[in-house]
Amino acid sequence: MAKAVQPSHQNVAKDERRGLLKLPDELLLQVLRSVQLNDAKSLRLTSKQLRPPATSRLFETLAVTKVDHSIIVKLKDIADSRNLAQEVKQMSIRPKVNSARGYEAERGLLESLSDLLARFTKVKSVEVSLAELGRVRFGHFRTAPGPSENQGHPWEMLSFLFRSLYVARQMCKQNNLQRLKLVRIPPIENPLTDMSAFAYVMENLSEIHLIIDPWYVDREDTVDVLGSDFPDRPGAHAYMQSFARSWLHHGSDKRKSLALRFGDYAGIYPRLDFGDLKQPRLVELELDRIAFKDMAFIDWITSHARTLRKLHMINCPIIVKITTRQEVDSDGYPISSQLLHHNTRQGYQSHLRWHQVFDRFRKELQLNDFNFAIFGVSVRSGKPWPPTSIIVWRYKVYKIGNIVVDAEAEDVHKAAEEKDLLALVRLLEEIGQH
Helix, strand or coil, rough: CCCHHHCCHHHHHHHHHHHHHHHHHHHHEEEHCCCCCHHHHHEEEEECCCCHHHHHHHCEEECCCCCCCCHHHHHHHHHCCHHHHHHCEEEEEEECCCCCCCCHHHHHHHHHHHHHCCCCCCEEEEEEEEHHHHCCCHHHHHHCCCCCCHHHHHHHHHHHHHHHHHHHHHHHCHHHHHHHHEECCCCCCCHHCCCCHHHHHCCCCCCCEECCCCCCCCCCCCCCCCCCCCCCCCEEEEHHCCCCHHHHHHCCCCCEEEEEEEEEEECCCCCCCCCCCCCCCCCCCEEEECEEHHHHHHHHCCCCCCCCCEEEECCEEEEEEEEEEEEECCCCCEEEEECHHHCCCEEEEEECCCHHHHHHHHCCCCCEEEEECCEEEEEEECCCCHHHHHHHHHEEEEECEEEEEEHHHHHHHHHHHHHHHHHHHHHHHHHHHC
């Protein structure tokens, strides 16, 4: 009887490689995304057949964490190679000004970087963080900023960005950009949101992720009014009150995903009004640090019931009482720079409770992903249960500009806890059935 021949390890490895090479490039790219970049680089150099997917793996994402002449040269080399430039699908940029040189010395590099972005016409996703560019000074925006105003650089970097994205769309005669994430957006509207390039880019996005800090401004240019709720900065308040109209109305009919995160609580002071914002195709909504006191905010969320399937509410408390030194508008929100006479205080109670919110979500929405989290503790559909104390932090009070948990908020939690937890259980059970 002939002796069975066992395949050698080398033959097995060759067979595995042959099987791998039979896969189409799209599947090979999916496989290569699980390997380290250095391994993908080696494959690109050693295998002719793996070269195209390995090249896609290496160049599909470009990350720029510093801006100097060497980085500009490298990006230019990639942009000059048509084959490589077309492989780039995602760009992540975190520009940082060299403190020793100052912004004016770095400005040309930032503009060159933005100009190069226009040459990557196949990019689908762009992330830009302005966190390292310093604070905005409102004084420079009382009139249109000029190029020499070196404290306007966060705004100027954004203007460079939108101009370049606009040029890229014009060059390729089609819209490839689908997702835009901006971190530490300066609280400036005009002239940025008046740019035609801004409107054009925002009109064509299906996914927007914005991280906003309205108070990230220099104190030198803003003076808090003595005795007012803190902080009383008219520029920041005006920005927030028109934020939805300025940033989110463009392209709202095409948008499928919206994520909004605030550096500190927004919603009460400054007021945040989404009432007129309609997004008929919205599928995913993520909200972080938005405080609310009535059903108007919930009405806006449930207005997306036909399409909304994913809802994350992170650090979003119900405000059960407002104590303020300000005049209030017709809806009970403190008005910036309008003080009550004789430094008096006035209070307003809210009777909204979480069980009412959960019941509305259960009855009106068809969610398959719901996340209800506070400071890292999360209740999420399909996940194990966390401590029930998560609910207490969802009730807070507004005191002269601060949003905190006090004895009154804890009393509300204790009175509503049983109903809140029961409504949350019902909601999660309903989601599990979809």
